[in-house]
Amino acid sequence: MSGIIFFKTKMLEELRTFYIDDIGCTLWLEQADCLIFKHGNMLFGFCTRDSADREGMITFFFDTREQVDRFYDKFREIAFSQPSYNEKYEIYQFFAHDPEGRAIEFQCFENPVDRCLDxxxxxxxxxxxxxxxxxxxxxxxxxxxxxxxxxxxxxxxxxxxxxxxxxxxxxxxxxxxxxxxxxxxxxxxxxxxxxxxxxxxxxxxxxxxxxxxxxxxxxxxxxxxxxxxxxxxxxxxxxxxxxxxxxxxxxxxxxxGYPEQFPVAVPSRNERDYFIRE
Structure with a gap:
């Protein structure tokens, strides 16, 4: 861990539902009037205040276009536009907003970059x-x-x-x-x-x-x-x-070598208890 980005919010519970249930983040820490979410190795948090920060952008990046498209299908109604290829930055992306109007981006890099896995x-x-x-x-x-x-x-x-x-x-x-x-x-x-x-x-x-x-x-x-x-x-x-x-x-x-494509589907796995013997 190297740091956390915090935003002021007036809609803490709505953001809890959105980022956990809709985006798939995990709740890393709940402390007083603040929530800190984890997505991959990114930590970002919201604290209840009298005003809300809506500047900047929260970007979620993935391995493949298919993963980006999957989120577009889910957030089509709040997306600014369809996913498209950005030649300047060599990324495939689309933009949307969270319940408080904060800009969020979904993208995948199409040029070689460090994968940055947790x-x-x-x-x-x-x-x-x-x-x-x-x-x-x-x-x-x-x-x-x-x-x-x-x-x-x-x-x-x-x-x-x-x-x-x-x-x-x-x-x-x-x-x-x-x-x-x-x-x-x-x-x-x-x-x-x-x-x-x-x-x-x-x-x-x-x-x-x-x-x-x-x-x-x-x-x-x-x-x-x-x-x-x-x-x-x-x-x-x-x-x-x-x-x-x-x-x-x-x-x-x-x-x-570099994979021809990154697998998206998760192979079937038995439930956790199957692997635990008393």
Whole structure:
């Protein structure tokens, strides 16, 4: 958290209903005559006063046009106009107003930007990606990704894992053909990464490798990159192609790239109590 933007209001309860029920914000804090809402990693609040702030704008941004369109369908009656593409800022947007007449904007960026995910959205929105854009990943983004991944935990802090980058198209295609349709996504990406661990450094080679792999998948999603866990790649032929020692463990080989599109639909999940055993 780095800060909160506050507005004066004369309609606190109406705003509570609008921002929670209609926008989908969560109530982060209720304190005296103030409400603070959370949307993604944005915090904004309203406090009851004798006058209301209506200057400025509250902007909600999303990953896809479909998400913006969904809100337009919901707020069509209070929208200023239909969603449109803004060439100057490379965003898809529409404007509306809240119950107090305060301007609000719904948009998605159509140029590459840092995704700015909070921990909750990172954990709940990550998806397996099997189709990718052809664009190569900038080296500075890869550097940030691997810098984040070096903090993956290991048994006794042995730091036994490592990441093998794969860019050779012939090898990518070879890996993609290894397990038929299961490994095919590797050939759809501009590169792949093998996440491995060294048994000479740890007695928990599988655990360390798998923890590092999942850390990598989450970190990649944070930087706007798609991955897909390809299982059963701890094979002698794969290790030979990648020059990985035979006794090392390959937790997964994942394709890595910018998703062709970000999934919008949430996959079906059992209710929370299903996963809790007494």
């Amino acid at each position: 921990a909750g959205r990172l954990l709940t929105t990550r998806r397996s990606i099997r189709k990718f854009q052809e664009a190569m990943i900038p080296e500075d983004i890869l550097a940030q990704l691997f810098e984040t991944c070096r903090f993956a935990p290991t048994s006794r802090n042995t730091q036994s894992y490592y990441f093998k980058t794969i860019r050779d198209r012939a090898i990518l295609n070879q890996l993609a053909a290894t397990r038929g349709s299961s490994s095919a996504p590797i050939s759809n990406a501009p590169m792949a990464v093998a996440i491995c661990s060294d048994p000479g450094l740890t007695k928990r080679v599988e655990q360390d490798g798998c923890i590092a792999a999942y850390h990598f998948l989450l970190a990649a999603w944070y930087f706007g990159l798609g991955t897909c866990w390809i299982a059963a790649m701890d094979r002698d032929d794969v290790k030979e192609w990648l020059n990985i020692p035979n006794d090392h463990y390959v937790a997964t080989i994942t394709p890595l």
